[in-house]
Amino acid sequence: xxxxxxxxxxxxxxxxxxxxxxxxxxxxxxxxxxxxxxxxxxxxxxxxxxxxxxxxxxxxxxxxxxxxxxxxxxxxxxxxxxxxxxxxxxxxxxxxxxxxxxxxxxxxxxxxxxxxxxxxxxxxxxxxxxxxxxxxxxxxxxxxxxxxxxxxxxxxxxxxxxxxxxxxxxxxxxxxxxxxxxxxxxxxxxxxxxxxxxxxxxxxxxxxxxxxxxxxxxxxxxxxxxxxxxxxxxxxxxxxxxxxxxxxxxxxxxx
Amino acid sequence: xxxxxxxxxxxxxxxxxxxxxxxxxxxxxxxxxxxxxxxxxxxxxxxxxxxxxxxxxxxxxxxxxxxxxxxxxxxxxxxxxxxxxxxxxxxxxxxxxxxxxxxxxxxxxxxxxxxxxxxxxxxxxxxxxxxxxxxxxxxxxxxxxxxxxxxxxxxxxxxxxxxxxxxxxxxxxxxxxxxxxxxx
Numbered sequence: 001x002x003x004x005x006x007x008x009x010x011x012x013x014x015x016x017x018x019x020x021x022x023x024x025x026x027x028x029x030x031x032x033x034x035x036x037x038x039x040x041x042x043x044x045x046x047x048x049x050x051x052x053x054x055x056x057x058x059x060x061x062x063x064x065x066x067x068x069x070x071x072x073x074x075x076x077x078x079x080x081x082x083x084x085x086x087x088x089x090x091x092x093x094x095x096x097x098x099x100x101x102x103x104x105x106x107x108x109x110x111x112x113x114x115x116x117x118x119x120x121x122x123x124x125x126x127x128x129x130x131x132x133x134x135x136x137x138x139x140x141x142x143x144x145x146x147x148x149x150x151x152x153x154x155x156x157x158x159x160x161x162x163x164x165x166x167x168x169x170x171x172x173x174x175x176x177x178x179x180x181x182x183x184x185x186x187x188x189x190x191x192x193x194x195x196x197x198x199x200x201x202x203x204x205x206x207x208x209x210x211x212x213x214x215x216x217x218x219x220x221x222x223x224x225x226x227x228x229x230x231x232x233x234x235x236x237x238x239x240x241x242x243x244x245x246x247x248x249x250x251x252x253x254x255x
Numbered sequence: 256x257x258x259x260x261x262x263x264x265x266x267x268x269x270x271x272x273x274x275x276x277x278x279x280x281x282x283x284x285x286x287x288x289x290x291x292x293x294x295x296x297x298x299x300x301x302x303x304x305x306x307x308x309x310x311x312x313x314x315x316x317x318x319x320x321x322x323x324x325x326x327x328x329x330x331x332x333x334x335x336x337x338x339x340x341x342x343x344x345x346x347x348x349x350x351x352x353x354x355x356x357x358x359x360x361x362x363x364x365x366x367x368x369x370x371x372x373x374x375x376x377x378x379x380x381x382x383x384x385x386x387x388x389x390x391x392x393x394x395x396x397x398x399x400x401x402x403x404x405x406x407x408x409x410x411x412x413x414x415x416x417x418x419x420x421x422x423x424x425x426x427x428x429x430x431x432x433x434x435x436x437x438x439x
Contacts, residue, residue: 011422015396017403046425047397053378054398057289059282063299067281067306071274138272158314 003035010036014043088125095121098215112173112229113211113218119170119179120190120216120231130166130181140167144178152178152193152226155249161185162242172229173197182242187234189242196227210236219243223250273313276322277306283399284330290394291334291387301337305330324408327395331409381431389424396421 006026012018013026030037095117123129132143137154145151147169157164167180170192177194211218219230219239228246230239284305289298309316309329316325382390395401395409396417406421407414 011425012403012418015403015421017418046429049375049378050382050393050397050428051400053375053382054290054394055286056379057286057298059285059299059302063285063302064281067303068274068278070303071278071306071310136272156314 002039003033005029005033006036010039010043014040014047092121092125095215113220115172116190116192116218116229116231117216119172119192120188123168123179123181123190124188129168131168133166135164135166137164140164140180143167144169148176148178150193150195150226153246153249153253154180155245157182157245160241160245162189162245184232184234184238184242187232187238189230189232189234189239191242191246192229192231194227196222196225210239212236221247223247226250273310277309277326280323280326284326287327287391287394287399288330288334290382290390291331292337293383297337301330301333304333308333321405321408324401324405327399327401327405327409328411331391377432377435378428381428381435384431385424385427388420389427392417392420393424393428 132140134140161184163183165181165183170177170179172194175194177192180191182189215233216231217239221228230243285302288301292298395406403414403417406417
């Protein structure tokens with residue numbers, strides 16, 4: 001005669017879905033009930049047979065590669081920069097001209113700003129300007145850990161029109177700095193972050209200062225011991241928006 | 256330095272990237288998709304679309320909730336909107352009868368004998384022939400070994416329904432195999 005006492009719960013037991021206490025009770029019952037024991041065994045065999053039969057289809061290596069590629073930020077994205085190479089030479093020429101004329105007009109002026117301009121231009125001109133290429137701040141930020149003696153916050157950019165392209169370590173005023181490159185529409189924006197020490201701040205106000213230099217707009221500010229520079233040929237509004245996002249991210253972390 | 260440490264800890268706590276979480280599920284999702292769609296290129300489309308949708312929605316994925324169930328749910332919803340599913344929906348609706356269906360005792364039918372006789376191919380065929388609603392719950396439970404709670408999340412049904420539907424799926428599977436063996 002089949003035992004029906006636990007009938008409704010045997011599946012749950014076999015599936016591991018029975019509460020611990022209930023399972024222990026059932027196990028105690030199993031010791032004395034041949035009918036239920038046989039039932040449990042049969043169900044376990046079924047479950048196992050279904051599992052073996054159900055593991056049937058394996059994705060092809062080609063398909064796996066396609067999906068992995070669609071998820072992994074990778075160096076192949078760099079061809080994005082190739083189009084730059086074409087006009088890079090002329091751009092460098094023009095910009096160097098601007099930089100030199102700027103330096104000429106501001107004798108002994110802020111060397112940090114000149115360096116920022118140079119670094120930004122060289123990044124635009126380089127075929128592979130980035131050491132870490134990713135639009136994910138959770139990839140880019142940790143990459144700098146251990147490479148810089150400080151850390152910083154990056155804002156979430158979804159829906160803002162700005163995209164993070166990646167970053168690299170540069171030297172600005174003899175200090176290691178993070179250079180992060182963003183894109184808004186077709187414009188590239190460089191963000192430099194370094195520790196705020198006298199050389200970098202020399203001649204700069206502690207508060208926000210937007211400096212226009214011919215084609216480039218540079219915004220600089222200091223916050224919690226870090227000095228930030230944003231430089232771009234995009235509009236002032238773009239640069240204000242991005243600096244706003246960056247400050248908000250830094251403050252959200254600080255508070 | 257303190258800042259640096261805080262930052263590293265943050266990355267570990269919530270910085271697991273989408274790829275890190277989602278790629279280990281690739282084989283399972285594909286197998287499941289193939290069972291649902293029963294066609295290679297359709298299964299590939301389903302999986303690809305699932306990853307694309309999940310990646311876009313990853314920002315809204317609540318940390319701490321079940322990622323595996325979430326992925327299966329996206330895959331299954333994607334499937335429901337696919338050609339195959341829309342065609343299948345017109346055929347066999349599953350009546351939901353939560354408590355009436357008591358699974359037949361394994362002893363009433365000589366199941367262990369049946370099981371020994373049924374080879375893997377016969378079981379596969381029987382699974383294939385199950386209505387998709389039974390097939391999916393059986394696969395999630397027995398092949399993917401999702402818990403009742405995870406299955407409930409993936410299929411967006413109450414746990415009680417998971418259990419009753421699973422019992423009925425297993426009953427159908429046995430019945431179908433039995434039919435095959437007596438016919439053979």
